[in-house]
Amino acid sequence: MMAIGDMISCREAFGKALVEAGERDPNVVVLDADLGSSTQAAIFKDSFPERFYQVGIAEQNMIGMAAGMASVGLVPFTSTFACFTGRRVADQVSISVAFPRFNVKLLGAYAGIPAGKTGATHQAFEDLAILRAIPDMVVICPADGAETRQVVLAAVEFEGPVYIRSTREVLPVLFDDDYKFEIGKAVTLREGEDVGLITTGIMAHKVLEAADQLQTRGISAHVLHLPTLKPLDVPAIIDVAQRFDWLITVENHGIIGGLGSAIAETVTEHAPVRVHRIGIRDHFGESGDDEALFTKFGMNVEHIVAAATAR
Numbered sequence: 528m529m530a531i532g533d534m535i536s537c538r539e540a541f542g543k544a545l546v547e548a549g550e551r552d553p554n555v556v557v558l559d560a561d562l563g564s565s566t567q568a569a570i571f572k573d574s575f576p577e578r579f580y581q582v583g584i585a586e587q588n589m590i591g592m593a594a595g596m597a598s599v600g601l602v603p604f605t606s607t608f609a610c611f612t613g614r615r616v617a618d619q620v621s622i623s624v625a626f627p628r629f630n631v632k633l634l635g636a637y638a639g640i641p642a643g644k645t646g647a648t649h650q651a652f653e654d655l656a657i658l659r660a661i662p663d664m665v666v667i668c669p670a671d672g673a674e675t676r677q678v679v680l681a682a683v684e685f686e687g688p689v690y691i692r693s694t695r696e697v698l699p700v701l702f703d704d705d706y707k708f709e710i711g712k713a714v715t716l717r718e719g720e721d722v723g724l725i726t727t728g729i730m731a732h733k734v735l736e737a738a739d740q741l742q743t744r745g746i747s748a749h750v751l752h753l754p755t756l757k758p759l760d761v762p763a764i765i766d767v768a769q770r771f772d773w774l775i776t777v778e779n780h781g782i783i784g785g786l787g788s789a790i791a792e793t794v795t796e797h798a799p800v801r802v803h804r805i806g807i808r809d810h811f812g813e814s815g816d817d818e819a820l821f822t823k824f825g826m827n828v829e830h831i832v833a834a835a836t837a838r
Contacts, residue, residue, distance in 0.1 A: 656784020
């Protein structure tokens, strides 16, 4: 178990949770596209080598194999980077996994800006948009290691295709043992009265830091975390939209098709309110230090604070 403040990456938590899932369910298997040490799926290999399949750099084949395994009752997890899960295998995921609604769990590691200085080719800014658009896909973006663990275990219990987004950087744990992740449920991280901040994934850390800074300026920020991008917790979004005349969304992803789009779509239909989206703004990434890139792309704590004080 993890305690609040413990330092762990989502990828390490993912690898350890796979082992826990494998101990609980002998049908859990892992397929890896030669990235097990990066995604930390290799932790599963150490415990269950007979249930770990190294397919090499053949991601499309990996998805087809996983679909076949699911068709005979196994629970396969596929391991590769988010840029490949979102782009390279989109057709196989759509036709071989989602269309028959096979019980395949897809990992997208190294998501968004923090991709280990690998640059534009490996920074997935559109994976959530692509996977959200595929029918019957569940799309999950956990905030920390503790939530990642629960997401993996919940995915095993859920019957159907699930996409889990993961990142590489080490971050403090936000959730204690009382927290219970549920697919499709939002989480209020902080109650506030002046402005609504909605986030997903690792950006919850920056949003909470921004909320602290806003508090020193006399601005009370309400922070809502959406670990599940699909299905959305529409009632929770409507509740926040009806309480504030100004919402800010913050995501480690492009503003087209991701969290910002999902919130805008929802409030337009149910509770119209102004939405300011913070995220990648229709351009490719580049290689560099994580924090320097967050700042360059207008996605760091100071940008969240500036948006919240610019009403």
